[in-house]
Amino acid sequence: ELKVEQNPLFLSMQEGKNYTIYCNYSTTSDRLYWYRQDPGKSLESLFVLLSNGAVKQEGRLMASLDTKARLSTLHITAAVHDLSATYFCAVVIMDSNYQLIWGAGTKLIIKP
Amino acid sequence: NAGVTQTPKFQVLKTGQSMTLQCAQDMNHEYMSWYRQDPGMGLRLIHYSVGAGITDQGEVPNGYNVSRSTTEDFPLRLLSAAPSQTSVYFCASRSGTVSYEQYFGPGTRLTVT
Numbered sequence: 001e002l003k004v005e006q007n008p009l010f011l012s013m014q015e016g017k018n019y020t021i022y023c024n025y026s027t028t029s030d031r032l033y034w035y036r037q038d039p040g041k042s043l044e045s046l047f048v049l050l051s052n053g054a055v056k057q058e059g060r061l062m063a064s065l066d067t068k069a070r071l072s073t074l075h076i077t078a079a080v081h082d083l084s085a086t087y088f089c090a091v092v093i094m095d096s097n098y099q100l101i102w103g104a105g106t107k108l109i110i111k112p
Numbered sequence: 113n114a115g116v117t118q119t120p121k122f123q124v125l126k127t128g129q130s131m132t133l134q135c136a137q138d139m140n141h142e143y144m145s146w147y148r149q150d151p152g153m154g155l156r157l158i159h160y161s162v163g164a165g166i167t168d169q170g171e172v173p174n175g176y177n178v179s180r181s182t183t184e185d186f187p188l189r190l191l192s193a194a195p196s197q198t199s200v201y202f203c204a205s206r207s208g209t210v211s212y213e214q215y216f217g218p219g220t221r222l223t224v225t
Contacts, residue, residue, distance in 0.1 A: 004154075033213070042202065043155075043216045050211065088154060097143070097162055098212045099170070102154035 002027045004091050006103035014111055016078055021106045023072040023089035032072045033090045033100065034063050043088065047074075079110045114138050116217035118203050124223045125193040133188040133220050135203030143206040144186040145170070145214070146178065148199040155202065161186055193224045 003026040013019055023032070034046040047056045049065035049072060056063050060083065062075045072089055086107045090100040119134045137144065145160035157170030161180040175197060177189040186205075190197060203217040 009152075031212070042218045045213055045215070048211045048213050090155075092212070097160070097168075098206070099157060099160065100155075100214070102156070104152055104154045 002091075002093060002101050004089060004101050004103040006087075006089060006106050008106060009104060010107045010109075012109045012111065013079055015080055018078065019076050021074040021076075021087055021108070023074070023091075023103055025070050025072075025091045025101070027070075027091075028067075028094060029070075029091045030067055030094070031092045032065050034072070034074055035088045035090065037086045037088065037105070039086075046087075076108075081110050081112050084108055084110045116203055116205050116215055118201075118217035118220050120220060121218065122221050124225065125190070126225055127193060127195060129193050131190050131193070133190075133201055133203075133222075135186045135188065135217060136184050137186075137203075137205040137215075137217075138184065139205060139207075139215065140183060141205035141215075142183065142208055143212075144180070145204050145206070146176070146186070146188045147202045147204065148172065148197075149202060149219075150199050158188065158201075190222075195224045198222060198224045 005024045007022050032049045035043040037043050047063040052067040054065045060077045065072045086105045088105045089103045093099045116137045142163045146158040147155040149155050156172045159178040161167045167178050201220045204214040206214045
């Protein structure tokens with residue numbers, strides 16, 4: 001069964017700290033997406049990782065993909081309150097019209 | 113360019129009622145999909161379409177129907193609402209470029225009593 005597991009599922013941290021969210025998946029895939037969701041809102045695309053070793057950065061967020069380890073990380077540097085949200089990773093199912101399987105999400109709360 | 117739009121934003125149904133959730137996109141995307149989001153479970157695919165006239169089932173299709181008569185519109189029909197269908201529903205369309213990035217509508221919050 002194809003599974004996408006995120007951890008932690010909940011993270012409360014102080015502003016200024018660094019932390020990493022992990023996304024593990026159970027089958028071969030060559031692309032992975034990270035999305036952000038604010039409470040009561042829709043999903044916003046953050047990163048598209050298209051190959052092994054891909055690394056993308058936007059502001060205080062950096063995402064990477066290791067397809068051999070079936071692992072992606074979302075690293076937060078010097079967290080600020082505005083980054084409080086739920087973060088989802090989603091993995092493409094190969095040979096499936098690029099359908100996505102989603103992780104359960106990581107709810108991130110950053111305290112001032 | 114409105115992107116992906118959904119109506120209504122909120123809906124309350126009684127068990128057994130039927131309704132249609134509307135979804136439209138103006139990006140000329142061939143691929144569109146419907147997801148439901150339940151607490152702690154991420155998104156689950158209900159149905160998807162790879163173009164006008166072509167639809168297929170996702171992970172949780174039971175109790176839902178779809179059709180795709182135009183590229184722009186992809187309505188989701190609840191045939192006989194059940195409390196288990198209480199959820200937030202998102203419609204998405206997907207870029208046809210190499211990234212295949214999905215763009216989401218604002219969502220419909222549905223409560224079935």
